[in-house]
Amino acid sequence: MGLQRKSKNLVLTKSEYEIFCLIKAGMLGSCTHLMNENERDELIKTGGVKGEKFPYALTFSSAKNDQILQQVQIGQVLDLYCEKKLVGQIKVESKFKNDKSLNNIFSSNTCSLEDLGEICIGGEFELFESKIEQSKQEFLHIKKTLNARSITAIVSSFDPLHRGHERIFRWTIDKADLVVVFLIESYEENGLDFELKHKFVQSFIQQYIPKERVFVFPLKDIAIFHAHLNPKLEGIIAKSLNCTKIVVGQNHTGLGMFFDNNIPRTMLDEFAKDYGIEVVVLPEFVFCEKCKVAVSIKSCPHGSHHHIKFNTTSLKTLLRLGIIPPPVFMRREISFIILAHLFPNRFKHMQKLYNDLFATQGIIEERKDEEFYAQLLKLYQITYMV
Known part of the structure; x- marks a missing residue:
């Protein structure tokens, strides 16, 4: 130039x-x-x-x-x-x-x-x-290494990552060679810090799903994806990486879902035809008290009065109050990472408190806040005195 x-x-x-x-x-x-x-x-x-x-x-x-x-x-x-x-x-x-x-x-x-x-x-x-260009080149390298042909995109703020998200992850991985997760900024006023979200999403991927088949594409500081107001933009960035599918939930803001002769339609249908990408609309996931597991409302035979929803606003309220959400909503490890970030150096004399409360096998080691929360939750789960 x-x-x-x-x-x-x-x-x-x-x-x-x-x-x-x-x-x-x-x-x-x-x-x-x-x-x-x-x-x-x-x-x-x-x-x-x-x-x-x-x-x-x-x-x-x-x-x-x-x-x-x-x-x-x-x-x-x-x-x-x-x-x-x-x-x-x-x-x-x-x-x-x-x-x-x-x-x-x-x-x-x-x-x-x-x-x-x-x-x-x-x-x-x-x-x-450009970190965007760097991430794109990293993705293209992984795609070439895996010789991935079926590539599925997920666009979410994961604010926070809960059990419903896990079901989406696993369903998507089962049906794709490679999954690209576009991590976007939170749009709620009490949204979690982007770097914190990036940390616990990566932690979950490293521990619980095939990490070599999932690529996290961070979209930090970008406001155009806030609140999912225009899902076409999400489809466009997915197509730019030659994704063959994009997965969205039926409660996706801006999806404009309606039924035509009992066939679900969305504002992305025309977009899918123009761009040659398949749009998969997943049903809402909930925890069913009868099934004792996270299920979709489409596959569960029990009524909504047995369903516990994964309400992200309520989960963040608990976390910001310093309360560990029940593991039925979120993995403990995710909660520990978030609490340690929200309340740094929360406990004075952490080492003494840890040694006084928990079995240490005589080994004195410096403990992190995440470890303290993990041990504390274990004690809460001991019920022989109840």
């Missing part, structure tokens, strides 16, 4: 920068640049560009950068900054008025028109570092 006529800088939020990374890595379709005005207009008329459908315009506008965009000239190269760090450059090849009625990938969750910029720019750009 030529560096002539460089002028001012564009300051990006973390989410905007990560969207740039998604575009450049080809994770949002074959367009790896910011669209120009003609491409945007084609999207408005046909719902896509060059025969490829897409729900959002890949054009950049920003209220906080609007003054700079007003002044920029065609052919100028702008530096891209994120968190005071130079992250890339863009050559402005097109400049045009923003159509605020059109969904823009950088403002897909913006409700107020006042937060949208007046000017859009298009053009080629380069990024000096």
